Amino acid sequence: MRARRSLYLFTVPALLVIGLFFIHPIILTFDMSLTNYKGIGEANDVGWRNYERIFTRDRYLNEIWLTLWYTVIVVSALTVTGLFFAAMLHRLPLIRNFSRAALYTPAMMSFVVVGYIWQFLYSPLNGGINVALRDLGLGAWEQNWLGDPSIALYSVAFTQIWMFTGFTCAIFLAGFAGIPEEINEAGRLEGASSWQRFRYLELPLLGPSITVSVMLTTIGTLKTFELPFILTKGGPDGATRLLSIDIIDNLFGQYKFGFASALSIVMLAIVLAVAFIQNKVLRDREQS
Amino acid sequence: MIRVLPAVTATAILLSSTASAQTVLDVVAWKGNEAEPAGLPELIEKFEAENPDIDVELTYVARKDVDAVIPPRLQGGNPPDVTMVDSSLVDLWGGAGFLTDLGTDSAWYDQMVPAVRNVMTTDGEIFVYPLEVIGMGNFVNMDLLAQAGIDKAPVTLDELKAACQALSAEGIAPMIFAGSFPAMLYVGANGIDPNGASPAEYGSGERQFVGDDNFNASLDSVRDLVAAECFDPELQAGLDPWATAPQEFRSGNVAILPQGAWNIGGFSAVEGLNYQFAPMPSAYTEHGLALDLVGPGWAIPRDAANAEAARKWVDFFAEEENLNVFLEAEGAYSPFVGGVSTMPELAAPYTEARAQGSLILWPFSTLEFPKALQSEWEDSITGFLLNIDGDNEDTLQRWDDVVEDNL
Numbered sequence: 045m046r047a048r049r050s051l052y053l054f055t056v057p058a059l060l061v062i063g064l065f066f067i068h069p070i071i072l073t074f075d076m077s078l079t080n081y082k083g084i085g086e087a088n089d090v091g092w093r094n095y096e097r098i099f100t101r102d103r104y105l106n107e108i109w110l111t112l113w114y115t116v117i118v119v120s121a122l123t124v125t126g127l128f129f130a131a132m133l134h135r136l137p138l139i140r141n142f143s144r145a146a147l148y149t150p151a152m153m154s155f156v157v158v159g160y161i162w163q164f165l166y167s168p169l170n171g172g173i174n175v176a177l178r179d180l181g182l183g184a185w186e187q188n189w190l191g192d193p194s195i196a197l198y199s200v201a202f203t204q205i206w207m208f209t210g211f212t213c214a215i216f217l218a219g220f221a222g223i224p225e226e227i228n229e230a231g232r233l234e235g236a237s238s239w240q241r242f243r244y245l246e247l248p249l250l251g252p253s254i255t256v257s258v259m260l261t262t263i264g265t266l267k268t269f270e271l272p273f274i275l276t277k278g279g280p281d282g283a284t285r286l287l288s289i290d291i292i293d294n295l296f297g298q299y300k301f302g303f304a305s306a307l308s309i310v311m312l313a314i315v316l317a318v319a320f321i322q323n324k325v326l327r328d329r330e331q332s
Numbered sequence: 333m334i335r336v337l338p339a340v341t342a343t344a345i346l347l348s349s350t351a352s353a354q355t356v357l358d359v360v361a362w363k364g365n366e367a368e369p370a371g372l373p374e375l376i377e378k379f380e381a382e383n384p385d386i387d388v389e390l391t392y393v394a395r396k397d398v399d400a401v402i403p404p405r406l407q408g409g410n411p412p413d414v415t416m417v418d419s420s421l422v423d424l425w426g427g428a429g430f431l432t433d434l435g436t437d438s439a440w441y442d443q444m445v446p447a448v449r450n451v452m453t454t455d456g457e458i459f460v461y462p463l464e465v466i467g468m469g470n471f472v473n474m475d476l477l478a479q480a481g482i483d484k485a486p487v488t489l490d491e492l493k494a495a496c497q498a499l500s501a502e503g504i505a506p507m508i509f510a511g512s513f514p515a516m517l518y519v520g521a522n523g524i525d526p527n528g529a530s531p532a533e534y535g536s537g538e539r540q541f542v543g544d545d546n547f548n549a550s551l552d553s554v555r556d557l558v559a560a561e562c563f564d565p566e567l568q569a570g571l572d573p574w575a576t577a578p579q580e581f582r583s584g585n586v587a588i589l590p591q592g593a594w595n596i597g598g599f600s601a602v603e604g605l606n607y608q609f610a611p612m613p614s615a616y617t618e619h620g621l622a623l624d625l626v627g628p629g630w631a632i633p634r635d636a637a638n639a640e641a642a643r644k645w646v647d648f649f650a651e652e653e654n655l656n657v658f659l660e661a662e663g664a665y666s667p668f669v670g671g672v673s674t675m676p677e678l679a680a681p682y683t684e685a686r687a688q689g690s691l692i693l694w695p696f697s698t699l700e701f702p703k704a705l706q707s708e709w710e711d712s713i714t715g716f717l718l719n720i721d722g723d724n725e726d727t728l729q730r731w732d733d734v735v736e737d738n739l
Contacts, residue, residue, distance in 0.1 A: 084403040085428030160575060167576045168567045169505070170585065191511075191570025193718065280511060280570035281715035296399045298704050299424055 070312065077305035083295075087302065094306035103282070104290070104307070108314065111287045114201060115265045115318075121205045122261050123254065126212025131242055133213070134220040144217060147210030159274025162203045166190045166275070190276050193283035200272050200284050204265070212257045219253025220246065251330040255323070262322060266315045287311050355386045355641045360402065361416040362395040362628070363662075371661035379648050386641050406430040411633035413642040417460055418628045419699050422452070425631070426459035432632040432639065433457040440650040443668045448626060451698040460629040461646045463655070464664035467593040467675075467682050468517055468623040468694060469611045476504050476587040485610035485681050486588075487620030489522075489553060492613040496562035499587050507588040508580060509563040510571035511714030514590035515554070516706075519713060521612035521621045522550035524692055528616075531695035535702055537735050541728040549615065551716065551724045558720060562588075569717035581607075592625065593679065596663040600676070608678050611685035622682055622691035626698055627664060702738040705731060 077094055081087035098104045129147060133140045150158065165172040166189035174186045189199040223246060231241040269288035272278060278285030278293070287307060294304035364372035376388045391412070393401050398421070405411045406425060417425065425431050435441070436458055441449070448465065452458055472485040480498035484491075499506040509515050523546050524531055533539040541547050558565050571577055573591075581589040582602050590612065599605055611620030630649065632642045649655050652671065659666055660674035665686065675683055685691065695701040712730045716722065 082424060082428075083399065084407060084424060084430065163572055163575060164579075168571065169576070169580050188567055188570060190572075191567065193570075196570065276570065276572075277512075279711065279714055280718065281711045293707060296396065297707065299399070299420070 070309075073305045074309055076302055077309050079302040080300075081302040081305075082299045083301045090302065094303045095310075097303070098306060098310055104287075106282070107285055107287045107290055108310070110197070110285065111266060111311075111314070112318075114197060114268070114286060115262060117198070117201045118204050118265045118268075119258060119261045121201070122208055122212045123258060125205065125209045126216050126257060127250075127254075129209065129213040130216030130220055131246070133217060135238065140217075144210070144214060147213050149210065150207045151211045153207070155270035156274060158203065158207055159271055163190070163275055166199055191280055193280050196276055196280060196283045200275050203275065204268065204271050207271075208261065208264075212261060215257045215260075216250060216253050219250045223249050251326075255326040255330060258326060259319060259322060263315060263319055266311070266318065287314075355638050357386050357388045357414065357638055357641045357645060358412040359388055359390045359414045359645065360393050360398075360412040361390060362393060362398060363416065364390050365392040369661060371657040375648075375654055375657055378654065379645065382648070383641070383644055386644065388645070406633055406635075409635045411635050413636045413638045414630050414632055414645050416628045417631040419451070419626055419697055420703060422460045422629075422631065423699055425633075426454065426457075430634050431459040432634055432636070433459060434461060434632065434646065438650075439647075440668065443670075445667055445669055447693050448667045451626070451693065451700065460631050461649060462626065462629040462667040463649065464627040464659055464662055465624040465667050465693070466627045466662070466664045467609065467611075467679070467686075468625055469590070469593075469609060469620070469682050470613075471581055471589040471591055471595065471599065472608050472610050473581065473584060473587045473606070474608055475606045476584065480504060480587075485608045487611055487613055487681060487685065488618055489556070489613045489615060492562070492588075493556065493560035495588070496557065496560045500561040505563075505580075505586040507557070507562045508571065508573075508577045508586050508590065509554075509557070509565070509568050509717070510573040510577050511569040511717045512710035513573040514577065515713045515717065516709050517590045517612055517623060518557075519547075519550050519554065519709070520694070521614045521623055521692075522553050522616075523547040524695065525616050526621065526690065526692050530700070531692075531698075532700040534731075535695065535700045535705070535735060537732075537739050541731040541735075542725055544728070547728055548724050551727060553615065554716070555720060565717040565720045569714045593663045593675075593682070596676065596679065600678075608681055610681035611690065614690075617685075617688075617690040619685045619688045619690040620681065622685040623694050624665070624686075624691055625694045626667070627662075702735060704738050705734050708734040 076087065078089060078091060079087040080090045129143075133143050136143075168174065168188040168191055171189070173189065177183060177185050187195060190196050227245055227249070228241055231245050236244070267288060268286060269292065272284045272286055273289055273292070276284045278289040288311070291304050291307045291311070294300040294307065361372065363370035372390060376390060380386065380388060395418075398416075402411070402415060403425075407430075411430070417431075422431070436453065436456060438458075438461075440461065441458060444452070444462065445465075448462055452460060452462060470485065474483075474485070476499065477483070477485070477495065480495065480502045482495050482498060486492040486495045496506040509518070523544075525546055528546065529539055534541060534544075554565075557563065577589060578591065578595060578598070580586045581591075582599060582605065584605065593609060596609060599607060611622045614621035630646050632639060632646065636642050649658070652666075652668075655666060655668075656672060656674050658664075659671075663675065663679070665671070665673065665675065665683075673683055693700075696703070696706045708730055712727045716727045719726075
C-alpha cells in the first residue's frame with residue numbers, strides 16, 4: 045500500500061508541470077474571455093457578452109463550420125494519400141527509403157517558405173500552374189486559384205495536403221513494418237491478389253496507425269493558421285477565414301484580447317470534443 | 333613598479349566612474365535594422381557625438397512583435413526610454429496612461445501640419461512626436477505608358493481610363509486592382525471628398541456609408557474602370573497585394589500599381605524600371621489626390637528610467653536637418669509645416685498634388701475610421717469585385733455594421 049502511494053508521488057512533478065503550464069493558462073484565458081481586455085490597462089468584466097456575440101453572429105458560426113469542413117477535407121485526403129503511398133512503397137523496397145525521405149521533405153520546410161512558393165504558383169497573373177496548363181494546351185482549366193471564393197479553400201487545403209502527405213505516409217509505413225511477413229505470405233499462398241491482401245489483411249492490421257494518423261492530423265488541422273494566413277489572409281471575402289485567423293486578427297489587428305480569448309476557448313472546446321469522439325470511435329473500431 | 337600601481341589604480345577607478353556616469357538610452361523601434369535602416373545608424377552616431385554622456389542602445393522589434401513585447405514592459409514598470417509608436421499604439425497605450433504627455437508647449441508642436449496636429453492631440457495632450465507622413469498613390473511604369481503613346485502619369489479619372497484603353501489595345505496589362513489594399517486606396521480616394529464631410533463623421537456613425545452619394549459614386553466608378561479594360565475584377569479580386577502585386581510591377585508585367593511610397597526603395601533597386609509615383613486619380617480634383625498615411629513617431633513611456641535623455645532624443649529629431657536624414661531614407665514627407673522635400677524626382681507628380689493642397693490623411697492611419705473597418709473594407713471590396721453587378725448597398729451596409737459594432 046505504501047509502495048503504491050509512493051508511486052503516485054512520482055507523478056507529482058509531471059502534474060505540477062501540466063497544471064502550471066497547461067491548465068493554468070487555460071483558466072487565465074477563460075478568465076480573460078469574460079472581459080473586454082485590450083492587452084494593456086484595465087480589464088473590465090463583460091460577463092458572457094463575448095460568447096453571446098460568437099454564437100449569435102453568422103460570421104463566427106460560418107468560421108467554425110469552415111474550420112470543420114477544412115479539417116474533414118485535409119484529414120481525409122492526408123489519410124488516403126498517405127495510405128496509398130505507404131502501400132506502394134511497402135511493395136517497392138528498392139526505392140522505399142529514398143521515396144520516404146523525398147515525400148517527407150515538404151513537411152520539414154517552413155510554412156512561410158511553402159506559403160510564398162505556392163502563392164506564386166497559384167498567382168492568376170503568370171502563376172506557375174496556369175502557365176503550365178496553358179503550355180499543355182489546357183488553358184480552359186486555368187483558374188483564379190486563390191481569388192475565387194468557391195475554390196480558394198480547396199487550393200489552400202491542397203497545399204497542406206502536399207506538405208503533410210509524407211508525414212502520414214511515414215506513420216503508415218511504420219504500421220506496415222509491424223505487420224508480420226507470415227500473414228502476407230499466407231495470403232499469397234491462398235492466391236489473394238495484391239489488392240485483396242491490402243484490403244482484407246493489411247488494412248485491418250493498420251488500425252492503430254490509422255488512429256494515430258487521424259488523431260494527429262485532425263488536431264493539427266483544426267488549429268491550422270500559417271498556410272491560410274500566408275496564402276490568402278482569410279480571403280477572398282472570408283472564403284478561407286478559419287477560426288485561428290480571426291483569433292489573430294482580433295488579438296493583434298484590433299487589440300480585442302478578451303474577445304480573442306473567447307474565440308480561443310471555443311476553439312479549444314471544439315478540438316477537445318472532436319478528438320474525444322474520434323478517439324472513442326477509432327478505438328472501438330480497432331477492438332471490434 | 334610600486335609607485336606606478338596606485339596611479340594605474342586611480343586611473344582605472346576614474347575611468348570606471350566616468351563609464352558608470354554614462355546614460356544608456358534604451359530605444360525600441362521597428363526601423364533601424366539592416367533591411368530598413370531609415371537613417372538611424374547615422375543619426376545615432378550624430379546624437380552620441382552631440383551628447384557624449386548618452387549611449388543609445390537601439391533594439392529592433394518588428395512591428396508585429398511590438399504588441400507582444402512592449403506591453404509587459406510598460407505594465408511592469410520597466411519600459412524602454414523611447415519607443416516607436418503608431419496611431420493605434422498611441423490610442424491604446426496613451427489611453428491607458430502609459431505614455432508621457434510631450435506637451436502642447438513643445439517647440440515643434442505648433443510647427444506640425446494642422447491636420448496631423450489635430451488628429452494626434454487628445455484632450456490637450458500629445459503623446460507622440462510624429463516622424464513622417466508617407467504617400468500612397470499609383471506607381472506608374474513610364475516605359476509601358478510610352479509604348480501606348482502616353483507620356484504623363486494619369487491623375488484624373490478620364491486620363492486613367494484613356495490610359496487603360498490605350499495600354500489594353502497594346503496588349504499591356506494596365507492596372508493592378510487587388511481587392512484588398514490597392515482597391516481600398518482607389519475607393520477611398522473617390523469616396524472621401526477632401527472639401528466635404530470629415531471621415532470622422534463616417535467612423536463615428538454620425539454619417540452612414542449606405543446611401544452616401546460619394547461612396548456610391550466611388551463604387552460606380554470602379555465599374556467604369558472595368559468597362560475601360562483597366563483590369564479583370566474576378567481575376568484580380570483575390571490577388572495578394574503585398575507579394576504578388578509588387579512583383580508583377582517590378583517585373584514590368586503591369587503598368588499601374590496602387591501602393592505606398594515605402595516601395596520606392598525596392599522599386600528603385602530594380603535595374604531598368606522607369607517609373608513615377610503619382611497621386612490617385614479622384615473625382616474631386618484635377619491634380620490627383622495624395623493619400624497621406626500618418627507614419628510612426630517617438631513616444632516616451634510614463635515610467636522611462638532616463639526621461640531627460642529621452643527628451644533630448646525627441647528634441648534631436650525635431651531639428652530639421654536630422655529629421656530630413658530619416659525622411660530621405662524613408663521616402664516620406666515631413667509632418668511639419670515648411671519642411672524641405674526630400675522625396676526623389678520620380679515622386680514629383682505626388683509632391684505636386686500635395687503642393688496644390690490636393691490631399692487627405694488616410695483615415696485608417698488617423699483612427700477616424702475604426703481599425704476593424706479596414707479588414708471589412710478589404711473583404712467587402714473583394715466581394716464587390718467578385719460580384720461587380722451587385723448592389724452597392726450590399727457592400728456599404730457591411731461598413732456601417734462594423735462601425736456600429738465598434739461604437
